[in-house]
Amino acid sequence: MSQEQVKEKIKTLTEELNYHNHLYYQKSQSEISDYEFDQKLKELEKLESDYPELKLPYSPTSRVGGTITKDFETVVHKYRMLSLGNTYSFEELEDFDTRVKKGLGTENYEYFCELKFDGVAISLIYENGMLKRGVTRGDGTKGDDITNNVKTIKTIPLKIDNALTDSFEVRGEVFMAKGLFTELNEERVKEGEIPLANPRNTTSGTLKMQDSSVVASRKLNCYLYTYLDDNESFETHEESIHFLEKAGFNVSQTYQRCNSLKEVFDYINKWDEERHTLQVETDGVVIKVNSIDHQSELGFTAKNPRWAISYKFKAESASTRLRDISYQVGRTGAITPVAELEPVFLAGTTVKRASLHNANEIERLGVQVGDTVSVEKGGEIIPKITGVDKSKRAHDSVPIQYIDRCPECETQLVRSEGEAQHYCPNTEGCPPQVLGRIEHFISRNALNIETLGPRTIKGFLSKNLIADYSDLYHLTFDQINNLQFEEREEDGDVVKRSIKEKTANNILDSIEKSKEIPFERVLFGLGIRYVGKTVAEKLAEHFKTIDQIRNASFDEIVAVHEIGDRIAESIRSYFSNPKNNEIVDSLKSSGLKMVLEERAGAGDQLKGLTFVVSGVFDGYGREDLKNLIKNQGGKIASSISSKTNYLVAGANMGPAKKEKAESLGIDILDEDAFNQLLENDKNRITE
Numbered sequence: 228m229s230q231e232q233v234k235e236k237i238k239t240l241t242e243e244l245n246y247h248n249h250l251y252y253q254k255s256q257s258e259i260s261d262y263e264f265d266q267k268l269k270e271l272e273k274l275e276s277d278y279p280e281l282k283l284p285y286s287p288t289s290r291v292g293g294t295i296t297k298d299f300e301t302v303v304h305k306y307r308m309l310s311l312g313n314t315y316s317f318e319e320l321e322d323f324d325t326r327v328k329k330g331l332g333t334e335n336y337e338y339f340c341e342l343k344f345d346g347v348a349i350s351l352i353y354e355n356g357m358l359k360r361g362v363t364r365g366d367g368t369k370g371d372d373i374t375n376n377v378k379t380i381k382t383i384p385l386k387i388d389n390a391l392t393d394s395f396e397v398r399g400e401v402f403m404a405k406g407l408f409t410e411l412n413e414e415r416v417k418e419g420e421i422p423l424a425n426p427r428n429t430t431s432g433t434l435k436m437q438d439s440s441v442v443a444s445r446k447l448n449c450y451l452y453t454y455l456d457d458n459e460s461f462e463t464h465e466e467s468i469h470f471l472e473k474a475g476f477n478v479s480q481t482y483q484r485c486n487s488l489k490e491v492f493d494y495i496n497k498w499d500e501e502r503h504t505l506q507v508e509t510d511g512v513v514i515k516v517n518s519i520d521h522q523s524e525l526g527f528t529a530k531n532p533r534w535a536i537s538y539k540f541k542a543e544s545a546s547t548r549l550r551d552i553s554y555q556v557g558r559t560g561a562i563t564p565v566a567e568l569e570p571v572f573l574a575g576t577t578v579k580r581a582s583l584h585n586a587n588e589i590e591r592l593g594v595q596v597g598d599t600v601s602v603e604k605g606g607e608i609i610p611k612i613t614g615v616d617k618s619k620r621a622h623d624s625v626p627i628q629y630i631d632r633c634p635e636c637e638t639q640l641v642r643s644e645g646e647a648q649h650y651c652p653n654t655e656g657c658p659p660q661v662l663g664r665i666e667h668f669i670s671r672n673a674l675n676i677e678t679l680g681p682r683t684i685k686g687f688l689s690k691n692l693i694a695d696y697s698d699l700y701h702l703t704f705d706q707i708n709n710l711q712f713e714e715r716e717e718d719g720d721v722v723k724r725s726i727k728e729k730t731a732n733n734i735l736d737s738i739e740k741s742k743e744i745p746f747e748r749v750l751f752g753l754g755i756r757y758v759g760k761t762v763a764e765k766l767a768e769h770f771k772t773i774d775q776i777r778n779a780s781f782d783e784i785v786a787v788h789e790i791g792d793r794i795a796e797s798i799r800s801y802f803s804n805p806k807n808n809e810i811v812d813s814l815k816s817s818g819l820k821m822v823l824e825e826r827a828g829a830g831d832q833l834k835g836l837t838f839v840v841s842g843v844f845d846g847y848g849r850e851d852l853k854n855l856i857k858n859q860g861g862k863i864a865s866s867i868s869s870k871t872n873y874l875v876a877g878a879n880m881g882p883a884k885k886e887k888a889e890s891l892g893i894d895i896l897d898e899d900a901f902n903q904l905l906e907n908d909k910n911r912i913t914e
């Protein structure tokens with residue numbers, strides 16, 4: 228191809244891919260399969276890497292991220308980003324309407340109602356039709372330049388064709404869909420990481436990440452609701468919204484023009500009911516005066532426009548009685564107080580328990596056992612107590628005395644400087660900590676010893692066959708065959724159990740097999756506080772061996788990309804305990820992998836793609852196939868979600884998987900199609 232032809236090809240592919248992206252993400256339509264899309268994207272990537280000077284600024288390849296920004300630059304907003312005044316009742320809205328009427332000196336005006344999206348405000352600057360910058364609200368006067376992260380949001384156009392001026396600004400709200408948030412949290416919990424609080428905080432944290440490819444993987448979305456330029460191009464807000472829609476911006480189809488306050492109230496009532504059906508969290512309604520001339524006439528106060536106001540929905544809450552407080556001890560010894568509630572129905576489910584987080588929270592609420600409390604379900608998964616009705620408090624009620632001893636082992640609790648959580652320091656002797664650590668060690672993402680469950684482990688512990696997970700590797704057939712132990716059920720009944728010969732063999736086999744588990748998963752399995760799966764992978768990749776990690780200084784650990792002080796301190800503290808070093812030494816001499824294996828024949832043909840593999844194959848064993856994918860940089864997921872790119876389907880695959888993949892529009896590859904995918908990629912690499 229001549230330079231000119233390459234240029235032309237890059238342009239065609241760029242525009243074609245942008246068109247399909249728009250169709251897919253904003254109109255939920257596709258004219259080509261995901262596979263064809265990926266092929267075209269790869270073709271473009273290849274051309275761009277061979278001819279970097281020909282890459283277009285609006286190339287869809289910037290959507291996948293890959294840039295690292297250490298410090299975001301501060302940018303001054305051309306037009307200040309103000310906030311809205313809040314109202315909480317229809318009376319307050321009537322007052323607002325009276326002010327508008329007075330200010331305009333006429334009754335002849337319209338409102339335009341939109342939902343108030345609960346996300347993170349963003350300002351997008353377009354120059355010559357091209358997205359130039361994405362900036363956070365910051366303090367309203369200046370914000371952070373997060374352009375690279377913003378470009379990963381698929382619904383934000385990188386280029387528009389019908390710009391009215393050389394330069395304009397669009398504002399809106401970046402958010403994470405509720406479904407994706409739930410999925411992300413489920414995955415985190417599975418991987419032993421702390422769940423994220425709510426979609427808004429997650430969005431805000433994601434937008435500030437340094438690595439834009441992580442931002443891309445979070446699949447953020449954005450609704451736009453403001454257009455600004457120097458020419459005052461439109462007569463009404465409604466016209467500007469229609470322009471944004473035509474230009475390809477993502478505008479929520481929930482807006483409505485209202486000719487009276489009555490219509491505004493109807494709109495609020497309708498969406499107060501229906502907002503739960505939306506994928507975006509909303510916390511109210513924004514009421515804007517529609518005419519731009521009217522808006523100018525009304526102007527601004529120091530902080531807010533006089534032509535717009537927000538109405539906040541009341542959070543769904545219920546009132547119930549706090550029966551008691553219980554305390555849970557996690558595997559790291561962290562104590563969590565839990566409110567035991569009189570069951571109450573709230574937003575679709577019956578709530579019996581609510582987290583009280585820590586002692587500070589109990590103090591902040593001033594709550595006492597027996598109190599009538601209000602429970603709310605916000606964006607959080609676990610309901611929370613938001614208030615206490617002290618007028619209903621019994622005369623003899625007494626303040627809560629936070630426990631000072633571990634509810635499980637009676638050890639004096641500790642609370643470090645600056646930490647909200649109390650901890651039980653008896654790591655070696657406190658039963659839920661001992662059991663929790665072993666359960667974590669054998670879990671799927673760690674050593675994956677499937678034949679062991681909490682019951683058997685409790686049995687081993689009660690018979691003193693093991694004291695920690697390293698002892699699992701010293702168990703013998705004679706010790707566990709026919710082992711009899713007692714188990715206390717939740718209702719207090721004691722049940723006798725015994726291990727049969729076959730089970731004993733299976734247990735020993737799977738313990739043996741776990742010695743093949745790669746180092747990063749062993750490291751994760753150790754259960755070092757704050758070292759989740761991803762952190763373990765990063766550490767393994769950087770330090771390569773367990774000895775390098777345990778000898779690393781605090782400074783050497785924080786020097787690893789995205790590893791902060793808290794993690795480094797925790798690693799240092801883990802390895803400063805001789806007992807932990809003994810355990811690690813024991814695992815090492817049992818033959819577990821303590822060194823990172825560089826993957827043989829590795830490549831990155833499947834980088835960035837997530838596969839689910841199911842069924843049986845002619846040419847591969849299932850595990851081999853999975854390893855092949857991983858060796859080429861692909862990811863394996865156990866279940867199908869919107870994050871899955873391909874389902875590789877062998878014979879005898881269950882119908883449920885197929886149906887799920889079809890319903891999510893995920894490409895299904897049979898063995899041949901999978902081979903072809905690899906083949907195409909190989910050609911691409913060797914060309």
Ligand code: IVH
Pocket residue numbers: 308309310311312341342343344345346347348349364399400452453513531532535537
């Ligand atoms: S219009 C002068 N419309 O609410 C302010 N804001 O308190 C014009 N928000 O910073 C803002 N949904 O982050 C507007 N449909 C909507 C909105 C909305 C959410 C947020 C936005 C803004 C804050 C104002």
